[in-house]
Amino acid sequence: MSKRHLYILTAVLAVLGLSLFLYKVRVLDMPLTPGQERDVWTVEARVTFEAKGEPVRLSLLLPRSNPRFTILNDAFISPGYGLSTSADFWNRQAIWTIRQARGLQTVYYRAEARRLVRPGPPRKEKPPEPPQSNLEGPELAAGRALLQEVQRKSADTESLVLELVKYLHLPQPDDNLKFLLKNRPDEADRVELAVEILALAGVPAYSVHGLRLRESRERLRIIHWLAVYDRDRWRPFDFATPRAGVPPDYLPWWRGPGSVARIRGGERLQTTFSASVDQEASIRLEREGRAYQPALIRFSLFSLPIHTQQVYRVLLMVPVGAFLLVILRNVIGLSTFGTFMPVLIALAFRETRLLHGIVLFSLLVGLGLLVRFYLEQLKLLLVPRLAAILIVVVLLMVFVSIVMNRLGIQQGLSIALFPMVIITMTIERMTIVWEERGPGEALKQGLGSLLAAAATYTLIHNRQIQHLFFVFPELLLIVLAATLLLGRYTGYRLFELYRFRALLKGGS
Amino acid sequence: MFTLAAQLRAMGVLGINARNADYTLAHNPRRLYPLVDDKFQTKQMALKAGIPVPELYGVVEREVQVRGMHGILEKPEGFVIKPAHGSGGDGVVVIAGLHRGRYRTITGNFYTPPELDHHVYNVLSGLYSLAGQPDQALIEYRVQFDPVFDEVSYKGVPDIRVVVFLGVPVMAMVRLPTRMSEGKANLHLGGLGAGIDLTTGTTLSAVCRNERVEEHPDTGACISGLTIPQWETILDMAAACCDLSGLGYLGVDIVLDKFRGPLLLELNARPGLGIQIANGQGLLTRLHLVEQHRPALTSREERIAFARGRFGVKAGAAG
Numbered sequence: 052m053s054k055r056h057l058y059i060l061t062a063v064l065a066v067l068g069l070s071l072f073l074y075k076v077r078v079l080d081m082p083l084t085p086g087q088e089r090d091v092w093t094v095e096a097r098v099t100f101e102a103k104g105e106p107v108r109l110s111l112l113l114p115r116s117n118p119r120f121t122i123l124n125d126a127f128i129s130p131g132y133g134l135s136t137s138a139d140f141w142n143r144q145a146i147w148t149i150r151q152a153r154g155l156q157t158v159y160y161r162a163e164a165r166r167l168v169r170p171g172p173p174r175k176e177k178p179p180e181p182p183q184s185n186l187e188g189p190e191l192a193a194g195r196a197l198l199q200e201v202q203r204k205s206a207d208t209e210s211l212v213l214e215l216v217k218y219l220h221l222p223q224p225d226d227n228l229k230f231l232l233k234n235r236p237d238e239a240d241r242v243e244l245a246v247e248i249l250a251l252a253g254v255p256a257y258s259v260h261g262l263r264l265r266e267s268r269e270r271l272r273i274i275h276w277l278a279v280y281d282r283d284r285w286r287p288f289d290f291a292t293p294r295a296g297v298p299p300d301y302l303p304w305w306r307g308p309g310s311v312a313r314i315r316g317g318e319r320l321q322t323t324f325s326a327s328v329d330q331e332a333s334i335r336l337e338r339e340g341r342a343y344q345p346a347l348i349r350f351s352l353f354s355l356p357i358h359t360q361q362v363y364r365v366l367l368m369v370p371v372g373a374f375l376l377v378i379l380r381n382v383i384g385l386s387t388f389g390t391f392m393p394v395l396i397a398l399a400f401r402e403t404r405l406l407h408g409i410v411l412f413s414l415l416v417g418l419g420l421l422v423r424f425y426l427e428q429l430k431l432l433l434v435p436r437l438a439a440i441l442i443v444v445v446l447l448m449v450f451v452s453i454v455m456n457r458l459g460i461q462q463g464l465s466i467a468l469f470p471m472v473i474i475t476m477t478i479e480r481m482t483i484v485w486e487e488r489g490p491g492e493a494l495k496q497g498l499g500s501l502l503a504a505a506a507t508y509t510l511i512h513n514r515q516i517q518h519l520f521f522v523f524p525e526l527l528l529i530v531l532a533a534t535l536l537l538g539r540y541t542g543y544r545l546f547e548l549y550r551f552r553a554l555l556k557g558g559s
Numbered sequence: 560m561f562t563l564a565a566q567l568r569a570m571g572v573l574g575i576n577a578r579n580a581d582y583t584l585a586h587n588p589r590r591l592y593p594l595v596d597d598k599f600q601t602k603q604m605a606l607k608a609g610i611p612v613p614e615l616y617g618v619v620e621r622e623v624q625v626r627g628m629h630g631i632l633e634k635p636e637g638f639v640i641k642p643a644h645g646s647g648g649d650g651v652v653v654i655a656g657l658h659r660g661r662y663r664t665i666t667g668n669f670y671t672p673p674e675l676d677h678h679v680y681n682v683l684s685g686l687y688s689l690a691g692q693p694d695q696a697l698i699e700y701r702v703q704f705d706p707v708f709d710e711v712s713y714k715g716v717p718d719i720r721v722v723v724f725l726g727v728p729v730m731a732m733v734r735l736p737t738r739m740s741e742g743k744a745n746l747h748l749g750g751l752g753a754g755i756d757l758t759t760g761t762t763l764s765a766v767c768r769n770e771r772v773e774e775h776p777d778t779g780a781c782i783s784g785l786t787i788p789q790w791e792t793i794l795d796m797a798a799a800c801c802d803l804s805g806l807g808y809l810g811v812d813i814v815l816d817k818f819r820g821p822l823l824l825e826l827n828a829r830p831g832l833g834i835q836i837a838n839g840q841g842l843l844t845r846l847h848l849v850e851q852h853r854p855a856l857t858s859r860e861e862r863i864a865f866a867r868g869r870f871g872v873k874a875g876a877a878g
Contacts, residue, residue, distance in 0.1 A: 384575075432681075483686065543567060543572075554572060
């Protein structure tokens with residue numbers, strides 16, 4: 052009776068999931084594979100500040116369309132604020148105002164940046180006014196000396212700019228440069244200084260600040276480059292590596308000196324940027340011409356803020372990992388420490404990559420075990436002992452990070468993302484099993500956990516699977532159905548065949 | 560691989576998934592688990608029903624009681640400390656006696672009083688309990704085991720495991736401690752399991768670490784052919800425990816004391832599957848047989864007679 056109930060339930064779930072999935076594939080043309088073209092991006096600026104209870108005026112510079120990117124669909128999320136936008140020669144700007152605000156405020160700006168597939172060369176433009184340098188007094192003298200030095204090695208405007216960029220990045224700056232930078236070896240200051248020096252040489256230039264569009268869960272850093280008027284056109288020059296032109300994934304956000312956001316009536320202003328390939332827009336591009344937006348798309352994960360979307364990209368893989376664990380444990384018979392510990396470890400491997408992850412994890416657990424065996428002699432009570440191991444684990448993480456950093460091994464730093472409580476419990480359980488059942492059993496279960504974590508990692512970091520579950524979360528209904536069915540799987544586990552083989556030899 | 564599975568199925572071997580889904584989950588209501596998971600409750604329930612158990616010397620419930628416990632530990636015949644909610648023999652310490660102010664275990668290790676205290680603290684903090692919850696430590700009579708197993712056990716206490724299904728004993732084995740299992744009789748610790756002919760109560764060949772053995776690895780004595788005394792009583796106790804606990808699928812652990820006869824040690828709501836290897840027989844065939852005939856068996860005597868009739872060596876070949 053209860054079996055039939057189960058079958059009906061799983062059938063309903065599977066049919067529901069499958070039909071939603073097929074509808075989205077067949078009717079809505081949603082892509083089954085992750086898009087190869089990354090031409091439409093959603094970019095987001097998140098501004099937070101502490102309001103002091105006075106009138107607040109917040110201004111944020113916005114990106115504008117240019118020969119390489121078209122900026123579409125500005126969206127502002129700022130409950131309760133008045134909003135106006137304006138533009139001048141340099142920038143577009145949004146101004147938020149409110150009569151009174153108190154406490155932590157968050158304001159979002161989101162837009163779609165569509166990369167032009169074949170950007171033309173920069174447009175021909177009239178020569179601007181000859182630039183005026185803002186350097187004065189001793190700074191002017193130092194700037195002139197610097198310019199002379201650079202001019203000696205260059206032949207034309209392009210080589211002048213490249214030499215200047217190289218000079219500004221010398222690992223051992225000379226006294227002139229040190230004086231001009233005033234011990235602020237900041238890229239933003241360097242690029243403004245470059246503009247001033249070029250003005251001394253009579254070359255019109257301005258600084259450009261923007262993002263390098265990359266899929267990443269982390270916040271994007273602002274990068275800087277130069278636009279120089281040369282041979283009738285404004286031409287970009289990369290600043291981090293001296294070369295003419297910039298890579299196609301540089302999205303200009305604002306131009307000229309000054310910071311992207313300014314505030315009056317608040318403090319602790321912070322602006323963070325993120326970007327992601329906009330799958331929804333890619334889909335929409337293909338469907339352009341149809342008038343309506345189906346609710347299924349409007350109510351999809353794509354409507355969430357980008358940062359939340361990135362979180363869900365990961366979260367949606369946890370059930371998939373759990374399902375794999377069900378198979379590993381109940382069908383194969385692998386024994387692991389803790390039911391879902393391997394899934395969490397696999398999530399932590401995301402940053403370290405598999406090999407480093409396994410090495411770091413073994414290192415951490417191994418060192419932890421040594422400490423735990425020592426603590427055993429002190430005869431501590433359970434909870435203080437667990438807390439002591441936790442503290443030691445955190446110290447070990449710090450230690451490993453520092454040592455790895457000294458050795459120049461970048462992956463060592465991501466050890467910080469290991470779930471320390473899980474590692475603590477693993478160490479404790481492993482010691483207990485070690486003492487009670489012997490080292491063999493402890494190592495067996497430890498290896499089983501690592502194996503399960505590695506398998507889970509491979510599964511949940513597959514780009515295709517990630518894409519499928521993110522675009523079609525209803526597939527989880529099918530996973531749920533399969534899990535329920537496995538909940539009544541009463542066949543032998545793979546390892547039991549091995550366990551009971553003695554029966555076959557003697558019994559029959 | 561699939562042929563192997565088919566062969567096992569043909570033998571009626573019960574797998575862990577099938578045991579959980581079709582037997583423990585189906586026949587053991589969860590609300591009854593505390594009765595068997597808590598050895599203190601089990602003991603009281605058995606005493607009330609007149610089933611003999613090892614005498615309880617005391618219960619340590621809180622840390623402050625640990626200092627006072629040594630007063631009741633001065634027993635010449637030793638004692639046993641076990642966590643009330645322990646599983647699989649974890650956390651059980653068997654002390655043979657006091658020696659120059661230190662406690663000597665049956666395997667010849669020593670515990671100083673502070674070390675024994677620490678062990679009890681660990682028990683109380685839930686180190687050995689099933690869900691890691693705070694636990695109690697039981698201090699009880701150390702069984703003076705019957706000489707019948709002297710030849711085939713390496714120190715420690717051998718015990719008898721009977722699997723009872725719907726009140727009918729279906730399979731039994733005797734678990735013998737080895738040097739590897741450190742005096743404990745649990746199979747996963749390296750103990751030896753010998754199947755028992757339910758009809759006669761004599762031992763069959765044995766299994767150690769999933770391998771068939773004929774002789775005890777430490778003593779070298781032949782394991783099969785030993786007749787267990789008071790077999791009828793043991794079967795009756797096992798069947799009675801099933802009625803008492805209300806659990807349909809139950810593992811009953813019984814020890815044989817030299818003076819007091821069979822004593823109930825503990826009950827297990829999720830008995831292990833190694834018993835099948837020890838007996839060289841699958842459980843499923845017998846379980847199906849019980850399911851078929853159970854409605855016709857009313858009294859406990861009938862059920863035991865049914866078990867002795869069907870699940871012996873001679874009957875086993877036929878059934």
